[in-house]
Structures are given as structure tokens and as C-alpha cells.
Amino acid sequence: MASGLFALFDDVAALVRLSAASLDDIGAAAGRAGVKAAGVVVDDAAVTPRYVQGLEPKRELSIIWRIAKGSIRNKLLIILPAILLLSQFLPFLLTPILMVGGAYLCYEGAEKLWEKVSGHHPEETAAAEDTTTDPAEHEKTVVSGAVRTDFILSAEIMVIALNEVDTEPFLSRAIILVVVAVLITALVYGVVGLIVKMDDAGVALAAKPSKGVAALGRGLVKAMPVVLSTLATVGVAAMLWVGGHILLVGAEELGWTWPYDLVHHVEVAVHDATGGLGGVLGWLTNTALSAVVGVVVGAVVVAVLHLVPKRGGKAAAH
Template identity: 65%
Template sequence: MSAGLAALLDDIALIAKAAAASIDDVGAAAGRASAKAAGVVVDDAAVTPRYVHGFKPERELPMIKRIAIGSLRNKLLFILPVAMLLSQFLPWLLTPILMIGGTYLCYEGAEKIWEKLSGHKLEEKTPVSELGPEQEKIMVSGAIRTDFILSAEIMVIALNEVASEPFLSRLIILIVVAIGITLLVYGAVGLIVKMDDIGLHLAETKKGGLASFGRGLVKAMPGVLATLSTVGIIAMLWVGGHILLVGTDELGWTGPYDLVHAAEVWMGGLIPAIGGAVGWLTNTFFSALIGLFVGGIVVAIMHVLPFNKKKPHEPTEDLPRPTEVRDSSAPAQDKPKPSDP
């Protein structure tokens, strides 16, 4: 009897060790997948604060909470099932889908640069804080829509990293990535948007070094937000360009990837002590250039070239005309009678 109990305990111990090893493997794989998506994560964290800019301080965290819930819903309810089905039955579609998303990121980054250089960005005539709850709903909905694209990129990049894992492992890893990255991104966003309030609180309620630190935070936050916006643009170009670079290589056009890889190896060999960092920066630089080039082409198609732009002299009979307001003192004019057949 005792021998049977000992054998059962040994079996339980082996199962526990296997489960622990499996958890470790899932955790490591989730970490690798999250690291691969780091560029999009930076972009996501950089983009979101502008959606709550201008609202009353007490509304900022509730808005971020609603955006975070929408982001998690995007990942778990919409993107995850589609990604798992594709990885199981149509894995060859993952690379083209990644490249489409990468092209979109290149376009977003290039468009922001074009707006800064051309001054074409539309400015709001009314501060968003004066537009009420309806505008808050609009901004939250817009943030969730933008997040859908970025979340799709994060999930597909993560899936591509663990594509060789069994189905259940892939599912668990992607759930871990979805929850972990959402908490990371929107926790960081919440901290960023409230940093000036924290600084103001320290400046008003504390003395000495803490008060000075608070005043420094308040003064630094505009520069931090501007820097974060610039980092977000670079991240979009870098991530989008790298996705296209790797995608073309996987689809058979190896020339661009081979050239960038050769430059990466050569630059890394110049300074062996920090060769890995130099090589990574080289790859990032050329990926960003590719992203800027591809994004610039899409921006030209969407904004610069005169496609689908109506000329001033084109007829507009199909458009409804505004109701004419006639001066009641003016003599009425008889309507023209239809001609006899």
C-alpha cells in the first residue's frame, strides 16, 4: 500500500515538474513574442496620450480605462480567434497580413512627418474640453479604432514568433501577451498623462527637494510628450520597414534583406565591444529608411496626387442644394411652365 502511495506521489511530482516547465516555456515564449512587438508597443504608448489631451484632469484616467478595455476586447475577442484560425489552417497568409499592417504603419509615420513639414494638419477651433461627453465618446472610439491596427500588429508579430508551438501553447502565449502588453501600455499611458498633476501636487503640498522635483516635472512634461511623439513616429517607420524587409525576404525577394544584413554585420564588426548594439542600430536605421520610402509613396497616393479630387468647375447637380431664403419684400417670380409635349 505504501509503495503504491509512493509511486502515486512520484507521478504527481513528475506532473507538477512538467507543468512548471511548461509554464516556464510559455512565459519565456511570451517574453520573446512581446520583445519582438516592442516597437509597436512604443508606438501604441506614444499615440494614446493625444486622445486625452485637453480634457479635464478628472476625466483622463476614466478615458484611458475605457480605451484599455476596448484594446483588450480588440485583442481577445476579435484578433485572437482570427489569428489562431489563420495560423492553424492558412499559415502562409500571416506574412502578407503582416506586410499590409507594416505598410499601414509606414504610412502613419510618413503622414505625420508630412503634416509637420507641410502644415496641413487641421487644428481644432474649439478646445475638446468644451465639447462635452459626446466628444469624449468620439475620442475614445477613435483611440480604440487606432488601437485595433496596432493590436493586430502586436498579436500577429507575437504569433509569428511562436508559430512552431502547439495550438494550445500558442493560444495561451497570445492571451498572456495580450493581457500583459495591454496592462503595460495603458499603465504607462496613465502614468504619463498624470505626471504633470503629480508634479503640481508635489509643488503645492511639499517643501524643499520634493517641491523642486514637482516643479521640474511640470516643466518637463511638454518636452517629454513631444519627445514621445517623435519616438512614436520613428517607431512606426522602423517597425513597418522591418516588417516589410523581413516579409519580402520570406516571400522570395531576398536582395533588400541581404544588403541590410551585410551592412549590419559590417558595422557591428567595426567596434567589436559594442558590435551587437551597433548592428541593431544599423538594421533599425535602414528599416526606418525603407519605412519612410514606402510610407512616402502611400502618402503621395493618398494626399498629394490629384486622385478622386473634384475640380472647382465640375458640375454638382447630384448634390442637394441648400434651401434658398428669399426676401419677402422682393416681387415673386412666376415659375417657368413646362413646355407642352
């Protein structure tokens, strides 16, 4: 999916260069911004299909469309103006805000790991306890919950993107962020639409008289759980890597340089020791160490949010 994102930004670069010579670097800048936001994009695409599980198949695309419209409103009408004003008048706050977003990514990734290990899934429990009988009201609740979650993820995407283009002129920044917002929203919800309809398409193909087409349909149905599981796993890994990397780079920019210096030193050592594969292995080393940072920070936040309240409740009971 990341390669598709990069290709989209390449197309945007070509169109922008044709339409405005003074903004030649906008496409490339949007591409850089989109790449850095890829971890959140994967998570967004992994989270959203859960909201339509258990609903009538004929309503799935309609609900995804409503969530997508809420997402683009979040990005363009609320988040974009806020961060543009922030970057123009209070730019020194961008790094701390970005680090807060990075810590949230680490928390999200670590919490998903904890849920997998502990077997406790709050979302599934909440869904099982939902006794709403009015389908329209239930859909409204689903869409509202998805748009609220999307707001957090969208804010992270936009701040990460802004951090990559904060040296651009104000107008260029605005255009780049609009491009990122529109394309990422289209990418995420386009992919989500394909994912949630994959099993329906498979069922339809499986009923065809052609053995080859029927086999393809059965394969699609069987592949659906694998696709969702893989997407969820990649999403967790991406959140931990991107979140950890944001914290390392942010700490360096704020003057606490030794954590990133250590990671960079190990990366360079691996690069120099592995010859022709040095570039790839060096990058993988940086990514792995960033993910370790993400796991550690996320685990601390999960412990504080989950264990401390429980201990406080027990103490109050005694």
C-alpha cells in the same frame, strides 16, 4: 519603456515555468513576441494621451480605463480568435498580412514626419472644429475614436507576436498571445495614466510648503511637454524601423531576397570592421537601414493617399 516591457515578460516566464512544466518555453516566446511588437507599443503609448487633452482632469483616468477595456476586448474577443484560426488553417497568409501591417506602420511614421515638416495636423484641426457641448456625449465620442485607433494598433501587435510563435502548438500559441495581450495593454495604459497625471501631481507637489518637494513638483510640470515630445519622436522612429524590418523579412520569406540580403551584407561588414563594438554597431546599421526602407515605403503610401486624390479633385474641377 522597452526595458520595462522586457522585465514584465521575464516575470511571466518565471510564473509559467512554475505552473506548467510542459510549457517551459512560453515565457521566452512571449518575450520574443513582445520585443518585436515594441514599435507598435511605443506608438500606442504616444498616441493615446492625445485623446484626453482638453478634458476635465478628474475624468482623465476614467476615460483611459474605458479605452483600456475596449483595447483588451479588441485583442481577446476579436483579434485573438481570428488570428489563431488563421494560423491554424491558413498560415501562408500570415506573412502577407504582417507585411500589410508593416506598410501601415511605415505610413503612420512617414505621415507624422510629413505633418511635422508641413505643419499640418489633422487631429488638432478636427479637435478645434468639434462643437459638441454635451460632456457625456463628447466622452463617448472620444472613447469610441480611441478604441477604433487601438483596434488597428492591437491587430498589428497581435499579428507581430503571432509571427514569432507560429511554430508553437495551438494551445501554447493561445496562451502566449493572451499573455502578450494582457501585459501589453496593462503596460500601455498604465504608462498613459502616469503620463496624463504627471502634471496634476506636479501642481499638487508644487503647492507643498517644503522647498524641495515644491521644486520637484515644478520639475514634473516642466518635464511633461518634454516627455510627450520624446515619446512621440521615439514612437515615429520605432514605427519606421519595425515597419521597414517587417517588410524586409517578409519579402525574403516570399522569395524576394535581395533587399534583406543587401541590408544583412552591410550589417555584417560593419560588424566585422568595428571589433568589440561590432555587435552593437551591426545592429544599429540594420536598424537604420530598416528605418530608411520604412521612410521610403511610407513616403510612397503618403504620396498616393494624399497627393493623388488632390490631383484627381483638381482635374475634376477643370
